[in-house]
Amino acid sequence: MTIAADSSTDLDRTRFFIDGAWVAPKGTETHLALEAATEAPLGTASLGTDADIDAAVRAARRALDDGPWGRTTPAERAAAMRRFAEALAARGADTATLVSRENGMPIGLSNAFNGEAPAGLLNMYADQIETMPLEETRPSPSGSTVVRRAPVGVVGAITPWNYPQALAMMKIAPALAAGCTVVLKPSPETALDGYILGDAAVEAGLPPGVLNIVVAGRESGAALVSHPLVDKIAFTGSTAAGRIIGAECGRLIRRCTLELGGKSAAIVLDDVDLDTFVAGLDNACFQNNGQTCTVQSRILAPRSRYAEVVEAVAQFAREMVVGDPLDPAVTCGPMASKAQLDRVLGYLDLGRASDARLVTGGGRPANLSRGWFVEPTVFADVDNRERIAQEEIFGPVVTITPYDDDDEAVRIANDSEYGLGGSVWTTDEHRGLALARRVRTGTIGVNYYLQDLGAPFGGMKGSGIGRELGPEALGNYLEFQSIYASADHLDH
Incomplete structure (x- = not known):
């Protein structure tokens, strides 16, 4: 059997996507990606340090607190997300092929989950945020209360290697819809395909700092979990790692969703x-x-x-x-x-x-x-x-x-x-x-098992905390705020 490998393609990714630009790493460590089916070199990726994570988080914080993203309307976010979806869809076939070379996923499955699903998720959450009421006014004994749904803040998204594009977008799409900014830490085992998200974000015109991407190992992943400017961690991975992350988020009183292992x-x-x-x-x-x-x-x-x-x-x-x-x-x-x-x-x-x-x-x-x-x-x-x-x-x-x-x-x-x-x-x-x-x-x-992207997904017991997918996922990236006001505001 002959296994195809395009050795003429330069897949090296030696820069990180931070604050809307491709920037040089602050460290020197790299990861050599090997093609799963041939064991031949596929490309080289830089691995981030705590300093790279810090730069990415600070960029995300600025984009949320000082940049335009924190002041966007749902309609404006939805429009940006649809442009992002269009840019990813145009790259879908190449993305699916790259992921299959990285992790061995059969190409038909990769086309669905890595080539098509990311754009579909962006469009789905763009539709949802446009129709979700983010504020309502309720009468209260003292006048009225404005109950609003606000972005949870800066999200640290940590994703595994088995469905890298789909699992990343299961976090990015609802986070962006809610008005959050994101630092994505993909797994080194699929270090190369994550940067396609950065290329597409540039083409879509996402404001600088809204999405940041740093490939890193567990040590720098821990720095993301513990960073004082991060408001929420969204993690998919092993139950053992989830226990560590959940414990740290509990210590910090930091929100987290954990999609963990299974033995179904x-x-x-x-x-x-x-x-x-x-x-x-x-x-x-x-x-x-x-x-x-x-x-x-x-x-x-x-x-x-x-x-x-x-x-x-x-x-x-x-x-x-x-x-x-x-x-x-x-x-x-x-x-x-x-x-x-x-x-x-x-x-x-x-x-x-x-x-x-x-x-x-x-x-x-x-x-x-x-x-x-x-x-x-x-x-x-x-x-x-x-x-x-x-x-x-x-x-x-x-x-x-x-x-x-x-x-x-x-x-x-x-x-x-x-x-x-x-x-x-x-x-x-x-x-x-x-x-x-x-x-x-x-x-x-x-009589069948096929994941429904429109329904909540997640686990019980050691399989995790919280749910992704469906309209329920948006709640993971929103906080409730109650504003006590006078009765004059009831109609506004």
Whole structure:
């Protein structure tokens, strides 16, 4: 198999987008990005220091407090956001390709989440802010009270590598709509594509300081979380990192939303239509090579149909096409990094050492000598207490656990520190809905799992605090202010 790589393209990004301009870094550390499918050099990005973060935050503060952004009307912000969306849409195909080269995402999925979704989110929140009443006057015993929704302030947005463009815009779009300014810290693993946002912001004419972008590691990310001029942190990443960020935000009395990890369950009921279930396996259980926080990597199957469910899942995994993520026929690309590959292989070792039964996969594909590829893997007969059933693997690995009745299925599904995604598979939708309501999770599908950008998204338990997407997300970036006034102001 030949994996395409455009070595003639200079993808180096050695400057940061701060205060509306591309500026030289204050440090010298860099990150060499390697193409996930070939392990070949893809580009070099500078890594920010605490000083770079400080410059970005101060630019965002000036844009909010002294610049035009803090005085814009919703209509003016919406117009700027639509220009931003247009500039991103024009770059969509190239952006999707770059992300696939960075993190191994199959190109069809990347086109949707990295090429199209960012512009769609900007347009959606532009529409919402134009129709949301930001002030209302209420009668009070002393006259009247003006209740207004004001921007929360400067937002520090920290995003991971698995859906870099979509997850960044899930924070940027509602923040801009609310009138906030943003400092974005993308992950070094996808250090190159984040700067497309800066290019598009310049083309759209966003005022200086409204959006700032600094790629940095964890240490400088901590500086963003703790910066005294930041008002809110919006984070997507691991539960372990979320606990640290949440603790610091609590210490500082700083607002935060945390979208964290998952170990979700797909509950297959005894009346399931297996063809429907198999048709939904890609989105529900293997999406983005398993590098998705919502994947239902625990499949719960009724004992009465256990053998046929195991065989159906195993056959699906065997038929997945592993290879170049830029090939539209490929359904499973590589892991995003060598570190992620090693993590997944470590869990495969744990699975083989347990009492679970390896049905298919379990290692690296024999026919691919380059790239961070893992075979789609299925473990059956898995005790839900095993580490492979409790810990987030973030690779194309699923476990299958038997159960006796619906009550036991719900108990096993809820026996997890996480609560982010899930699904129920049945020919009786009313039964499926009733069971879905009993699962402690932020999102769950009945006979399919496909994220709805217009509905709130987030987790329960260790999967996070707060919600992104839908009109509910705007509330994360707005503060209520009550202004006590005289009765004369009731009509204004």
